[in-house]
Amino acid sequence: MKKTGAQIFVESLVAEGVDTIFCYPGGATLYITDALSDCDIRQIVVRHEQGAVHASDGYARASGKVGVSLVTSGPGATNTVTGIATAYMDSIPIVIFSCQVNTALIGNDAFQEADIVGITRPCTKHNYLVKDVKDLARIIKEAFHIARSGRPGPVLVDIPKDVSASLTEFKYPDKIHIRSYQPTYFGHPGQIQRAMRQIASSKRPVLFTGGGIILSGASNELTKFAEALSIPVTNTLMGLGGFPGNHQLFLGMLGMHGTYAANMAITESDLVIAMGARFDDRATGKIDEFAPHAKVIHVDIDPTSISKNIKVDIPIVGDTKNVLHKMLDILAEDKESFKGFQASIHEWLKKITKWKKDFPLTYQKNGGLKPQYVIERIYELTKGKAIITTEVGQNQMWTAQFYKFLKPRTMLTSGGLGTMGFGFPAAIGAQTAFPRSLVIDIAGDGSIQMNIQELATAVQHRLPVKVVILNNGYLGMVRQWQEFFYEKRYTWTCLPHPDFVKVAEAYGAAGYRIDKEKDVDKVLKEAFRNNQPTFIDVHVDPMECVYPMVPAGASLKEMLLV
C-alpha cells in the first residue's frame, strides 16, 4: 500500500524509537501535523521554535538519545538557527525537521520561504532537502545515523509540503550505507602503546577531559583509569559530570573561571592527557603558554580537533571509551612498567593537595545574599542528584564552580556557543526525558527572559521544572568585565526586570522570592517539593563577581583571585 510523505515521516520516527518531539505548527507542517494526530509520539508544542530545538537538545543531553524537533518553513525554520548552532558547538545529537514550501515554489521567494539548508550548512553536521518522497525514509534513517554516530551533532532535514503529501511505497530501510562517512571508533593500537609509555615516564601528569567523555559514556572507564594510576583530573565546562566532582583526584574545572589547582596543575604538568576535549580558548587561556612544560596526548573521535589549537605529541583518533578500555587492558597486563610512576606520583599529588588547600574556591561572605551560597545549598539539598541546566554568564560559572556534579548527563549547559536562553527550554527537554527527576535551571535575570515564553509550555505539559533566578539586576558577566576592564561604565548592562513571581503566577506556574540567606533552605525545599513549574526569584548581591578569573588572552597562571 502506498503512503503519504507525512505518514512515512511518522512511521520512520516510530521505527527510530522516537518517543517525544518538540514542535511548532505552520502552513507547511500541516500534512505532518495531521498525520501525527493519531500516533503515540509525545508532542510538546513550544512557544518559539528556538525553544523547540533547545528542548530537544536538553532531552538529548540528559538521555543520550537523539532529540527531535519539527518546525514550519521560513521564520519557523530560521528561528531554529541559534538552537542548531548551540547543539553543533557542543556535539549534541539532534535531528531538526523543517518544513518547506512546495518544491515548485522553491527559489521563487514564496511566502514563508527560506533557504534553511543553505542557512544551516555551516552549523549542522549535515543537512538534507528532500526533493522526492521516495528518498524520505532513507534520508530520515541517514539523518539519525549521522546525528548519533562519530562525533555527534545536529542534522537538519527540510521537507517540502508537497513531498509530505505525495504517495509512495514505504519500507523503512534496515541497513545504512554512506560510502563517504565511516567514523573511526578504535584508536590506533601503536599510538595507544606510545601514550601509555609516555604516561609511565611522566612525573606530573594531568587528565584533561571534556564533553567527549560524556558523549561516549566513558565516565566509569575514566574514573577507573584515573584511580588506577592516581592521576588528577580536571574538566572543561562540557566535561563536568564526566568525573565525580567530589572525588579526591578531582581538581575542578580549568580555564578562565577554573580553580587555582586545576590551572596550576596544567601549567606545571609534564604530561597533559586530553580526552574528548578540544582546547577551547576559554579552557586554555593564552595558547602559547598553555601547559608550557608538558607533552600532550590527545584522544578525540574527531581528527579535526587534534592539532587544531595546540600541537599534539601523541594523537589518538578514536572513541574515548574504547581507548580508555584499551589503556586499562595495557595497564592490567603490564603493571611492571608503572612501578616507577607509582613511586613518583605522590610528590605531584602532594603539591596539588597544597594548592587545593591554600586556594580553594571561595567567596566573601559579607554584604548581601551570595549567589555562590545559593548554589552550594542547591547542591546540598539535592545531594547532587538533580539534573542541572544553566543559562549563560555568571549563573553558569558559579554553577560550574559550586555545584559538584557527580554523574554524567546531570550538567546541561551551552558551553561552546554560550547561548543565553538555553537553560530553561533545555530543562523542559530534560524533564520530558526524566519526568520523575528534579530538573533545575540555574538562571540569571537576563538569560531567563530570552526564552521565558516556554513557561507556558511547561505549564501546559505539566513539566515541573524549577528555575532558580540569581537575580542581580545586571547582565552580570558583562558587567563584571566592565568593572574590571572598562572603568566601571555599566553601559547596557543594568536592565530593569519584571516581577518574576508575578510572571510565574500569570502563566499559571508557582513563584517564590528569596531575599535573605536564612530563607534559602526553607524556600528552596518547598519549591523543590512543588509539583508545578516554579520560578524562584533569588535577589542576590548585585556586585558579586566570578573568581578566580583569567583575563581574556592571559595565560592560565595569571589568575585574579578573590
Next chain:
Amino acid sequence: MRHIISVLVENEFGVLSRISGLFSGRGFNIESLCVAETLDPTISTMTIVTTGDDAIIEQILKQLNKLINVIKVIDFRDTDYISREMVLVKVNAEEKTREEILRMVEIFRGRIIDVSQKTYTIMITGDEEKLRAFLALVRPLGIKDLVRTGPVAMARGDRTIKMKEKQPKGGNEDG
C-alpha cells in the same frame, strides 16, 4: 605554501557550497577551484589550489574529510604529480604583430580559436610556468581579456585515484 588538493565528492547539489563554505567560514584561501564529473557519474572531482603553512593545510585536509559528502581527499604535497591548466586569452592582433603572435602560439603549442579584425583569441594549456611565460610574452601586445580554468592534477605513473570508500580505520598515526 601553495598546494593542490583533489577532492572526490558525491555528485549532488549543494556539495560545492559545502566546500566553498568550509573555506570561507574557516578563513582558508582558495586560489582556484575546478569541478567536474569523473568516470563514475555519481562522483565529481574538485581540484582546489590553496595556500597555507603545514598546520593550515593539515586542518584543510581534515576538515574536508569531515564533510559527509566527501569521499576522498588527495593532497599532492608528497607525491609526484602532473598538473595542467587552460587559458583563453584575447590579445590585440594588429597587421604588424599577427605573424609574431602566430609564431609564439606555435612555439607554445597553443591554438588560435577565434579571430576578429583586431584580435586573436588563443587557447593554451600547460603547467603554471609555461602559462606564465606565454602571458609575459603576449602582455606587451595588449591583453583584452583573459580566462583561466585553474589547474587540474593527477598522480604520475601507474598510480590512480582509487574510488576506495572511507574505511573505519584503527586511528591514524599522524592524527
